[in-house]
Amino acid sequence: MxxxxxxxxxxxxxxxxxxxxxxxxxxxxxxxxxxxxxxxxxxxxxxxxxxxxxxxxxxxxxxxxxxxxxxxxxxxxxxxGLASVEWDAARGAFAIGAGATLGAVYRALFKNWGVTVPGGSCHSVGVGGHFTGGGYGVLSRRHGLTVDHLHAVEVVVVGADGQVRAVVATDDPADPHHDLWWAHTGGGGGTFGVVTRFWLRSGGTSPETALPAPPAEVWLHAVTWPWASLDRDGFDRLLDNFGSWHERHAASDDPYAGLAAALLVPTRAAAGISLRTTMDATAPDAEQLLRAFVAEVGAGVTPAGPMTRDSGKIAALPEAAAPRRLRWQWANQLAAGSDLGLRAKYKSAFLRRGFTPAQRAAIRASLEYAHPDAQLQLDSFGGAINDVAPEATAYPHRDSVLKAQWQVYWADPADDDRHLAWIRSSYRAVFADRGGVPVADAQLDGCYVNYPDVDLSDPDWNTSATSWTELYFGANYARLQQVKAHWDPTDTFRHAQSVRLP
Missing domain, CATH: 3.30.43.10 (Uridine Diphospho-n-acetylenolpyruvylglucosamine Reductase, domain 2)
Incomplete structure (x- = not known):
């Protein structure tokens, strides 16, 4: 070593x-x-x-x-240097070093054992933060979140006496360290200690059955509705169609559980609104279901064309106006992501229902912005994610149908104020009746801790009575504080939005 x-x-x-x-x-x-x-x-x-x-x-x-x-x-x-991906026969689980990246984990699991985890699409993301915040990807409607497959975690912690030690915590309720395992199923990184290793297992005790197998093949489809063809009614209909479809198909036993879609809604400085879809090609009638989905999303809207290749950060998959059938490993690699050396800001929201007319109007108004690398992205949610009780893991968002993410990218530090002002004002306008943030109610359910946003802690941008802690963790925050008090009583591990001591 x-x-x-x-x-x-x-x-x-x-x-x-x-x-x-x-x-x-x-x-x-x-x-x-x-x-x-x-x-x-x-x-x-x-x-x-x-x-x-x-x-x-x-x-x-x-x-x-x-x-x-x-x-x-x-x-x-x-x-x-902690990047190994190995089968641990003693635990009957995959041992994954906390320094590994998603791409390395996908390649090792699939190449050696034919299995995978339902993680994100950007392969350079480190698993240490991704897993501890929940871990979501295109397979999550079928297989849940990454934390739904977490069997154990090794964490270096600091006691009240300043002594440092490594602890292994498991999903066994009888484990005296079980609460530390629970905190790492969505409590976010940088709060309780330093994770050194994860053990993942959700199926059998052999490596070929311990984690889900990805579909052998998937359909890929990508189309764009050009801005020139979208009037106000067409814009509203497109967003409403996308939201209402997901409301109707949120169950894990739905024929569409193998479908994941992203609706990319950029500013008018870009080409138009694009729909990017992945569908399990091994599911019954998969191609017909995919085509029906695209038709439902576009119902009543000017027909779309091939997805365009805009320059900049907000880039599309290769054009696929007609569905393309690919081996899963090749399709997975297409969205691997890269480091483009840009400055950025992000915001998020979970939706239990689609956007309201007032929210769509605020979104539409915000897109009159002369910058092509700014957008709202809506991702499919629900399915197996929502089969888990919100208190079973630290990750609480278990009945949403969509995940929304606002994004803006730029290169010049001199443009910081301009682009930050755009994304902050755009987000606040959408949730103006709730104090500028997605306060949980019948339609909304807070924010994603893996998309941290310090503005949620700023009373200038969050004027609601709901704190950032509730937006991220819901009713689970009080328990997370108790775990913090037990395992990090000196608050050694902290940042601007880490779990606070009680």
């Missing part, structure tokens, strides 16, 4: 290690510890505690906010 490597600002590898995907944030820690085993993590955390250094962990670098790049962080852990 390699020895831990400690980097300082003068080392050539330092700059790439502290740089985040979102170029708005770059950390300046005194030390970066690249670790290769749990013992080295224990030693690094003990060093931070002993010397009074603030500590944070950077996995794939995809944190949407500056939590890891906080100027107060002076010791940064780089877990990229």
């Amino acid at each position: 390699a020895e831990a490597l400690i980097l300082g600002p003068a080392d050539p590898a330092y700059a790439d290690t502290v740089r985040a995907l979102n170029r708005r944030f770059t950390g300046k820690p005194d030390e970066v510890h690249r670790v290769y085993d749990t013992g080295q993590v224990v030693a690094a955390v003990a060093r931070a505690v002993r010397t009074g250094r603030r500590i944070a962990v950077r996995g794939g670098g995809h944190c949407y906010e500056g939590f890891v790049a906080d100027p107060e962080v002076s010791l940064l852990l780089d877990p990229s």
Whole structure:
């Protein structure tokens, strides 16, 4: 096993290690510890505690906010050396290092055992943050969230006496560490300790059955409704059709459980509204179901054309006006994502029902913005995700049908204020009757902790009576606070939106 490597600002590898995907944030820690085993993590955390250094962990670098790049962080852990994907026969589960990326996990699981996890589409995302926040992807309507397959987790924690140790917590309710496992099923990263390893299992005790197998083949379909062809009625109908379809097909036993779609709604500076769909090609009547879905979404709207290839961050899949049937592993690779070196801001909401007329009007008005790399993205939700009780995992959003994400990307720091003002005002306008945020009710259900947004903590942008903690965690927050008090009583692991001590 390699020895831990400690980097300082003068080392050539330092700059790439502290740089985040979102170029708005770059950390300046005194030390970066690249670790290769749990013992080295224990030693690094003990060093931070002993010397009074603030500590944070950077996995794939995809944190949407500056939590890891906080100027107060002076010791940064780089877990990229903890990247193994192995079958652990003793536990009957897959052991996955917390420094692995999603792409590496997908490749190893499928190539060696023919299985997968229902994680996200961007392959450079680190599993450490992705898994602990819930983990969602195109297979989630069929197979649930990644945390629904979490069997155990190894965490380096700090006791009230300052002693540092590694603990393994499992899904067994009789495990005295069970509450620590539960907190990592959606409680978010950077709160309770340093995760070093996950064990995943949801099926049998052999590697070929322990996790779900992906479909052998999928249909891909992508089309665009050009802005020139969309009047106000067409715009409203398109969003309403997409929302109402998902309301009707949210059950896990629905014939469409194998379908995942994204409706990409960019500003008018882009080409138009695009629909990107993946469908399990092995399901009965899959192609007919796919074509019927596309027809229902576009019903009453000017016919769409091939999905265009806009430049910039908001890019489309290859044109697929006619469905394309591909092997799953090839389709999975098409949406692998890349680091384009841009600045960005994101916001989110869960929808139990589609947007109201007033919300659609606010969205439509916000799209009169002369910047092509800004959009609202609506993703399919529901299915097997909603078969789990909201209190069974720390992740509480178990009855939504859509996940909404506002995004804006740009390159020049001089444009920060302009683009931040657009996304903040656009989001607030949609939820104006709720204090500017998606307060849970019959239609909405808060925000996704894996899409952190510091504005939810800012009274200038969240004027509701609902705190950011409730928007992320719902009724589960009080239990998360108790876990925090037990496992991190000194608040060693913290950031701007980590779980607070009671």
